[in-house]
Amino acid sequence: MRPPFDFDAASALSKGRRSYQEDAVIADFSRGSEVGVAVLADGMGGHAAGDVASKIVVTEVFSELMFQRGDVDAFENKVTTHLFEAAMAANACLRDHVASYPETHGMGATLVATVIINRHLYWISIGDSPLFLFRDGELSQLNEDHSMAPQIDYMVKSGLLDKEEGQCHPDRNTLTSVLFGEDIPKIDCPTDPAALQAGDILIVASDGLQFLTDEEIAQVLSASRGAQSAEIADRLLDRLREQNDPDLDNVSFSVVQLQDADDCKAQSEKSQLTGIRCVG
Template sequence: MSATTTVLTDRVPLFETQPPAFIQEQDFAARQYRGRRDNQEDYYAFADAAEPEERSLERLLLVVGDGLGAHAGGSVASYIGVNAFVRAYHEQDGPHSWKLKHAIETANETLGIITSRMPSVAPPMGTTMVGVLITPKTMEWISVGDSPLFLFRDGVLHRLNADHSLSPLIDARAERGEITREEAENHPDRHTLQAALLGMPLAMIDTPAEPWPLKKGDIIIAASDGIFTLSHKALEELLSFGKHTTADKIADAIIFAIRRINNDRQDNTTVGVVKIG
C-alpha cells in the first residue's frame, strides 16, 4: 500500500510564530519500493507528537509496519496497525514510554478484533511494527518483529532494536560452530518471525529502559526488512556520504542502491529517515 505522511498539529498560532523543530524532507522523509512483490504491504506514517507547550514537530513520531505476506491482507494489516498506533499514542496521557507501549498494544488489539470477524479458515492479519519518538536530543522506540531501527553516528552504523526473527538464533549456531557462516546466511528459516502483531498476546517487545541520547549529525533509519538487500557495510558506506545532505536525499539514495542490485526476490522496502541537525 502506498505510503502516507501524517503531520498532526492543532497549534497553528505557535507554528506561525516559530519554525518547526523538524522540517519535512529536509530533516525527515520516507521512501518506498515495491520490489518484486505483487503488492506493497508496508505502510508508514510520520506524526507531530509535540506536547502543548512545545513548538510544532519538536517531537516527531515515525511508525513503520511490514504486513505479513503469508497472511490475509498484509497491506491492510500494516495500514490499520500503523494508523491505530498513531491514534492511540495521541489519545493517551502519561510518560512517553507508556504512550508508546499503549500504542503498540492498541494496534495489536485492533488487528485481533478484525481477525475475529474474519472466516475461521482465514489466517490472522499481521504486521511487524517499529515506532520511534524523536526529539532533537533524545529518542525512544518500541518494536515487535524484525523491522530494523538504525542509528548512524560518527561513521558507524548501529542497529538499536532487537531482531525478533530466527536470524539471531541461527547466527548463534554459526558462532558455536554447529553450522557454517554460509549455511547460516542462507538458512531457509532465517527470516521466520518469532513475534509480530497478530492480535494475540505480545511475547516479545523491544523498548529501551531510558531515552537514547542523540547529537548533531546523527541519522536515524526505521525500515522494513527489504533494506537488508544492502549489507551492513554497504549501508554504512552509503550513509557516510549522506552526512552533508538532507533526509530526502538519503532516503532516495538507499532506495536507488537497492534497486540497482536488482534482486529477483526483492521484498517490499520502506525507509524512514530522520536527520538530527
C-alpha cells in the first residue's frame, strides 16, 4: 500500500549576518515512508551555549520521534503525547547540561516539531519559530507566536501604538516561552491535527525567515510552482540576501511539498514520454 502523500523536502541553514550559527534543523521525509518528521530549534545564550542548546533540543526530539514512529498506527494514536514527552525530555536534557556546566546558565532554545501522518499534520511549538502553510496562493502561520509581537500588534490594531512604533518596538522579539531547563510557560500542541491537501507547501522555520514579510514569502512560493523544494529553499535564501540587511539573523527552515502518491506515480510514468520528473 502506497502512502497517502509523496514528499519533496529540503532544508537550509544560513548564518545571516551573525558570526556564529545557533539554529539547528533536521528532517526525514523518506520516499515511500508513511510518516514525515521535521524538528527545528533556534538557540540562545551566546556563542557555544546557544549552539549547544539547539543541538540538544533537535537531537533529543528527533531521535524520540523516529524511535516511536516504527509502529505507524500506535504512533498516530498517541502522536501528541509523544511530541509533548519528547519536548519535556529535551527540556530535562538542557537542565542537566546547565547543572554540569554552570557557565551555560541562561542557555535555551525554541522548538517547532512536526509530524505528518495519514494526511494529518501534528505539531508542538515553544517560542517564536513559525510553522507556515501555503495553500491556494495564501500563506498562513499555523502555530502560536510565543513572543511579545502578537501583543504589540494588538496594541497597533487597537490604536494604542502606530504601525511604525509597533514594527520597531524594542520588546517585539522578547520571548514569552522557551525551552531552558525550567518550567515552560506556554506550549502549543493541538490535540486535533490540521488536515493536509495535495499541493500544500509547509515551511518549518526559525524567526530569521521573518526578515521577509509573509507577502514576500508567498511571492517566492507562488513564483516557484513546479520547482523542487531545494530550489524553493535557494530562492528564499536569495531573497533574504537581496535585502542586504546588516541585522539579518540566523536563518533555518525545511520546505516540504505534498503530492498524492498516485498522482506522483502517474507523472513518473508520463515522464518516460515527456521528460517530466516527479520528485518524491
